[in-house]
Amino acid sequence: MxxxxxxxxxxxxxxxxxxxxxxxxxxxxxxxxxxxxxxxxxxxxxxxxxxxxxxxxxxxxxxxxxxxxxxxxxxxxxxxxxxxxxxxxxxxxxxxxxxxxxxxxxxxxxxxxxxxxxxxxxxxxxxxxxxxxxxxxxxxxxxxxxxxxxxxxxxxxxxxxxxxxxxxxxxxxxxxxxxxxxxxxxxxxxxxxxxxxxxxxxxxxxxxxxxFNPVSWYRYQCAREACTGCGSCAAVCKMGVNPAIRPNSPECIRCGDCLRSCPQGALSSKYGINSTTEAAAAE
Amino acid sequence: MKFIRVLLPLAGVGMLLFGVMRQEHLIVLTKAINICLECVGIG
Structure with a gap:
């Protein structure tokens, strides 16, 4: 990536x-x-x-x-x-x-x-x-x-x-x-x-x-039930963001470093108009 | 949120087309095809 x-x-x-x-x-x-x-x-x-x-x-x-x-x-x-x-x-x-x-x-x-x-x-x-x-x-x-x-x-x-x-x-x-x-x-x-x-x-x-980051079609999401709060995503973020807390921070440039760093796979990207909760409800 | 995600790009396209109707794109073109002295640092 x-x-x-x-x-x-x-x-x-x-x-x-x-x-x-x-x-x-x-x-x-x-x-x-x-x-x-x-x-x-x-x-x-x-x-x-x-x-x-x-x-x-x-x-x-x-x-x-x-x-x-x-x-x-x-x-x-x-x-x-x-x-x-x-x-x-x-x-x-x-x-x-x-x-x-x-x-x-x-x-x-x-x-x-x-x-x-x-x-x-x-x-x-x-x-x-x-x-x-x-x-x-x-x-x-x-x-x-x-x-x-x-x-x-x-x-x-x-x-x-x-x-x-x-x-x-x-x-x-x-x-x-x-x-x-x-x-x-x-x-x-x-x-x-x-x-x-x-x-x-x-x-x-x-x-x-x-x-636009919080409302854009392309955005990140953090699965709260999978996140252990280890902080590895925040540690690798060069833009000073803590993606586990604010995956769609205005500072995030979507480089993807945090997605790859998460040992639990809790962070992911998605593209579309449905929000996380709406998508979960649909499933 | 879903409504906002649909509305924003549609509003953008609408504004863009309205801007073309107002011929704003010609102002942009005129500026862009000449050397921008401000950008270069001459003023």
């Missing part, structure tokens, strides 16, 4: 970024597929990208004073989130995959304080929702504040390749790029020590999908 997830992550990164020739030419894809949002965090200015980042798209529409709300992008997020929840983070997010690769580097590992998981909800509220909408109302045109001031995926996937390939962009660099590069380097260094720090602390898309 671990190997399968790794291959799915790699495959999906290629699916979201098939225009590999653009990494040499310095162009970005300009076709109509760009109007479609992909489920994961993948910058639409990445030279290889074939679809749009849902977070960037959401901010763009919110920042437009003519719209000021995005039925289109929120519709995508509702569909993706209600069916898969944070499975998307664990299996098809390229930036999550990169952080996992970095975490494999031999380096002293650390635990993340649990309260830091709440920061991403504040970033979602302020940088993704409030600032673009407020800018649209007060200035006539807002800006994608999360992309502009924080997003390390944009710096890595779009900023560094395009700045390397397009000389004209380099002449416009300033303090903003320094800030974004600092955030990216911070995420890279912390990834050596902490598993997926960006996903756990900063990612607004993970915050959105996490809210």
């Amino acid at each position: 671990v190997k399968l997830r790794g291959w799915v992550q790699l495959f999906s990164a290629v699916v979201w970024n098939p225009m590999l020739g653009n990494f040499i030419s310095g162009h970005i894809y300009r076709g109509k597929l760009k109007q479609i949002c992909i489920p994961a965090l993948n910058c639409y200015s990445c030279p290889g990208a074939i679809g749009s980042c849902p977070l960037g798209s959401l901010q763009t529409v919110l920042a437009d004073p003519f719209y000021n709300f995005s039925f289109y992008v929120i519709g995508y997020l509702l569909v993706f989130g209600s069916i898969l929840g944070r499975w998307i983070c664990g299996w098809v997010c390229p930036f999550g995959m990169i952080q996992e690769w970095l975490h494999r580097v031999p380096f002293p590992k650390m635990l993340l304080p649990r309260w830091m998981g709440g920061v991403k909800y504040g970033i979602l509220a302020v940088f993704v929702l409030y600032l673009p909408m407020a800018g649209a109302k007060s200035l006539g045109l807002g800006e994608p504040a999360f992309c502009k001031y924080i997003c390390p995926a944009g710096t890595l996937e779009a900023g560094l390749p395009l700045l390397g390939l397009v000389p004209g962009l380099r002449s416009a660099l300033g303090s903003l790029f320094a800030l974004k590069l600092f955030i990216l380097l911070l995420v890279v260094v912390v990834s050596f020590m902490i598993f997926r720090p960006f996903c756990r602390v900063l990612c607004p898309l993970g915050a959105i999908y996490g809210l």
Whole structure:
């Protein structure tokens, strides 16, 4: 399963970024597929990208004073989130995959304080929702504040390749790029020590999908009668979740480590619209 | 819960289609086919 997830992550990164020739030419894809949002965090200015980042798209529409709300992008997020929840983070997010690769580097590992998981909800509220909408109302045109001031995926996937390939962009660099590069380097260094720090602390898309985890079609369940409370599932969870108590925690990215670790087989995944009790009653 | 699990994706599809009617997808397309200076770090 671990190997399968790794291959799915790699495959999906290629699916979201098939225009590999653009990494040499310095162009970005300009076709109509760009109007479609992909489920994961993948910058639409990445030279290889074939679809749009849902977070960037959401901010763009919110920042437009003519719209000021995005039925289109929120519709995508509702569909993706209600069916898969944070499975998307664990299996098809390229930036999550990169952080996992970095975490494999031999380096002293650390635990993340649990309260830091709440920061991403504040970033979602302020940088993704409030600032673009407020800018649209007060200035006539807002800006994608999360992309502009924080997003390390944009710096890595779009900023560094395009700045390397397009000389004209380099002449416009300033303090903003320094800030974004600092955030990216911070995420890279912390990834050596902490598993997926960006996903756990900063990612607004993970915050959105996490809210769907308890109600999504794909979810985990713990058979209370089989669970002995040995804690082996909590011990292997790199996201700091205790699956025996909260199998559908908003922090769970559905990596499946806990399912394999349970000596009693009490944890399992299921897919469908029936809840555990409804399924048991039906049986 | 079963009702919510059916309602959420249906609401999502409905909102998505309504967004297309409002031509929001064209705003997304316009943004996505040009280099996003905010994403790159130029502003």
